[in-house]
Amino acid sequence: MTATPDVDIRPFTEDTGPIELVPPDSLTAEHTGHWTFLILEGAAFMMQAMHPVIAEVTGRYSAAFHGDPGGRAIRSVDSVLRWTYGGAEAAAEGDRVRDLHKPITMKSAETGRQISALNPEAYQWVIATGYIVNARAGRLMIGREFTDAEKDELLRDNRRLARLLHVPMRGYPETQQEMADYYEAMIDTLQGTPQALSLIHDLQTGKVEVPPSTPRPVASLIGTAFKPALRLNYLSIVGLLDPRLRDKLGVTWSAAEDRQLTRRYAAIRTAYRVLPERLTYFPLAYHARKHHKCLEKMKQRQQKSFAYNLPK
Secondary structure (H helix, E strand, O other), X not given: OOOOOXXXXXXXXXXXXXXXXXXXXXXXXXXXXXXOHHHHHHHHHHHHHOOHHHHHHHHHHOHHHOOOHHHHHHHHHHHHHHHHHOOHHHHHHHHHHHHHHOOOEEEOOOOOOXXXXXXXXXXXXXXXXXXXXXXXXXHHHOOOOOOHHHHHHHHHHHHHHHHHOOOOOOOOOOOHHHHHHHHHHHHOOOOOOHHHHHHHHHHHHOOOOOOOOOOHHHHHHHHHHHHHHHHHHHHHXXXXXXXXXXXXXXXXXXXXXXXXXXXXXXXXXXXXXXXOHXXXXXXXXXXXXXXXXXXXXXXXXXXXOHHHHOOO
C-alpha cells in the first residue's frame, strides 16, 4: 500500500497566458489610488484573515501580528499600487510577491498537515477578496452601487491582477455569477480565526501600536488624535462585511452605524471633487494617471496632423 503524505499542498499550476496590465483609465485605476483605498481594503484583509490557512501562515510570519500592523498595511498597499500603476515594474512586483511566498511553509497546529503560503485555494482567495470588497463598496466610493457593466470591468481587471501575481487560474471566477457562486462556497470555509478575532478586537478598542519607548502621555495623545480615523476604519471594515461573516466574528451592525458610515463617505466624496488630485491620490497613482493623460492629449494633437488627413 502506498502511504499518503500528510500534507495539504496541492500542485501550484499557473496560467501561462499573456500578462495584461490594468488600463490606466479603468475604474480600477481610478479608485485604487485614492487614500481611502487603504481603509476600504481593510475589509479584504479581514476576510483573508478568516481563511484558516491564511490565518495560520500570517499568524506566524506576518508583521501584522508581530508588532507592526501599520507598517504591514502600508507595505501591502505599496505592493498593490505597483501592480496597478507600476507599468513595467508591475510584472516584476508580481514575480517578487510570488517568490516571497514560495519558501513559506509550516505545519498546521489545527490539522497537523503541512501548509503553504501558496496554497492555491488561499492564494486565489487573497486576490478574489479585492474584487468582492470593491464591488460592494460602490455606494461608498461613488455614492451608488456599481452597474453590472462596471462590475464586469472590475472583475476583468481583478483577473488581470490574479494572472500578474501568478495565481492559479483554474477555477478562478470569470463572470459575476461564477464569482457569486465561488463566494457562497467560500463562506463555509471562513472562520472566526484567532487572527481575525484579534484584528476585530483591535478595531473595537481603537488600539494604536506605538513604539514601546514612547512616553505614556505621548502615547495617550496619539491614541486620542487617531480616534476619528480608527472609528472610520472600524465602520468601513465591518460595514462592508457580509452579515454572516460579522456573526462569525461576533460583531453587530446597526442602522445608526450604517448612516454614520454613509455620511462620512459622502463628505469624503465631496472633498475628492473639490481637492486637486495630487492631494487625493497616492503619489504613484497621481503621477501614473497624469502621465497617461499627457500621452492621451499628445495622441489627440497628432490626429490634427496633415498626414492623418490626406485626401483619399
